[in-house]
Amino acid sequence: MKKQQSIFKLIGKLARILVGIVQRGETFTPEKTVLTWTEAA
Numbered sequence: 001m002k003k004q005q006s007i008f009k010l011i012g013k014l015a016r017i018l019v020g021i022v023q024r025g026e027t028f029t030p031e032k033t034v035l036t037w038t039e040a041a
Contacts, residue, residue: 001009021028
């Protein structure tokens, strides 16, 4: 996969995440993000 394609794919994923958060009316909590990153590692 070319570099530009992978960047567009990443942007698409981030956009879907943001749309999901907005639709559910959730607020951004950095604690959730930190827990997700530590669990993945």
